[in-house]
Amino acid sequence: MRLPEGVEWALHSAWLLALVPDDGALPARRLAEFYDLPQPYLAKILKSLVSAGVLTAVSGPRGGFRLARVPEEISVLDIVEALEGRTQVFRCAEIRQRGPAPLTGEACRRPCGIATVMYDAETEWRAGLARSSVADLVAEAGPASIGRASAWLAQGGAAAAGQDAGGAV
Amino acid sequence: MRLPEGVEWALHSAWLLALVPDDGALPARRLAEFYDLPQPYLAKILKSLVSAGVLTAVSGPRGGFRLARVPEEISVLDIVEALEGRTQVFRCAEIRQRGPAPLTGEACRRPCGIATVMYDAETEWRAGLARSSVADLVAEAGPASIGRASAWLAQGGAAAAGQDAGGAV
Numbered sequence: 001m002r003l004p005e006g007v008e009w010a011l012h013s014a015w016l017l018a019l020v021p022d023d024g025a026l027p028a029r030r031l032a033e034f035y036d037l038p039q040p041y042l043a044k045i046l047k048s049l050v051s052a053g054v055l056t057a058v059s060g061p062r063g064g065f066r067l068a069r070v071p072e073e074i075s076v077l078d079i080v081e082a083l084e085g086r087t088q089v090f091r092c093a094e095i096r097q098r099g100p101a102p103l104t105g106e107a108c109r110r111p112c113g114i115a116t117v118m119y120d121a122e123t124e125w126r127a128g129l130a131r132s133s134v135a136d137l138v139a140e141a142g143p144a145s146i147g148r149a150s151a152w153l154a155q156g157g158a159a160a161a162g163q164d165a166g167g168a169v
Numbered sequence: 170m171r172l173p174e175g176v177e178w179a180l181h182s183a184w185l186l187a188l189v190p191d192d193g194a195l196p197a198r199r200l201a202e203f204y205d206l207p208q209p210y211l212a213k214i215l216k217s218l219v220s221a222g223v224l225t226a227v228s229g230p231r232g233g234f235r236l237a238r239v240p241e242e243i244s245v246l247d248i249v250e251a252l253e254g255r256t257q258v259f260r261c262a263e264i265r266q267r268g269p270a271p272l273t274g275e276a277c278r279r280p281c282g283i284a285t286v287m288y289d290a291e292t293e294w295r296a297g298l299a300r301s302s303v304a305d306l307v308a309e310a311g312p313a314s315i316g317r318a319s320a321w322l323a324q325g326g327a328a329a330a331g332q333d334a335g336g337a338v
Binding site for chain 2: 001002003004005007008009011012015033034035036037076084087089090091092093095096098099100101102103106107112113114115116117118120121122124125126127128129132136137140141142144145148149151152
């Protein structure tokens with residue numbers, strides 16, 4: 001069981017977008033460039049984040065993507081669920097109800113102990129992801145990390161966005 | 170991200186094996202029958218559980234599978250990891266070290282905040298799975314569940330095992 005690499009891309013993209021000053025937006029091309037990622041695949045990830053209300057797509061000459069809310073109000077869980085959905089990781093096919101001696105009726109009204117343990121552990125995983133926001137990720141990053149990203153954003157900001165006019169998003 | 174259905178099969182199989190009395194063993198065929206599962210695929214799952222030290226394969230006329238340890242000493246995590254391994258669910262490709270402004274050297278000595286949040290949440294998931302043993306699963310099951318399983322085991326026990334002589338495991 002592995003999370004797809006797009007989860008890492010989405011989290012880092014949100015982190016970088018939190019550093020974009022004022023009302024700026026960053027085109028997919030620039031995000032892909034910063035992390036050396038394949039732009040078409042990253043664009044799909046960004047689209048999922050827009051659909052889930054994590055990012056906003058801004059059209060026009062200075063268009064691109066920006067966080068849909070302040071970084072304090074976007075959790076790591078929001079981003080993971082934007083890509084992976086809220087479907088349970090553990091699948092219960094109720095095999096206790098099969099076979100020559102199936103359990104039925106009253107005994108199956110509540111989930112079996114096995115499914116309960118699996119679901120409870122998953123709830124703890126999601127709670128762990130929900131505890132950290134994008135703002136926390138920025139606060140956690142060292143000055144070297146923030147410095148190189150901010151410098152790169154400052155260098156290419158408006159000019160780079162202008163080049164993406166019309167096709168930025 | 171979904172856990173394969175084999176995880177449910179393995180957990181229920183361990184639960185049923187905990188009810189096998191004395192030094193008995195249960196052939197794959199009987200386990201597959203009880204839950205109406207495809208025996209060849211279940212046999213692969215059981216083989217993985219043997220490799221991981223969760224089950225023991227017993228050969229001979231009364232052969233089959235049994236728990237390798239007392240149910241109190243086999244955790245749900247042991248069973249999940251027997252099938253899924255201990256590899257992290259989140260994959261960190263260190264994309265912060267890529268692109269036109271890569272983070273390098275001292276700044277990358279420790280995992281980035283993003284990977285840390287993901288790994289910490291996963292540790293909580295595993296801890297949740299480790300807290301419950303196969304004995305807990307049996308204790309949690311209602312009398313109806315234990316009753317129908319024990320009755321089925323008693324009906325077919327020795328005779329059924331005998332039929333599997335030589336090819337039980």
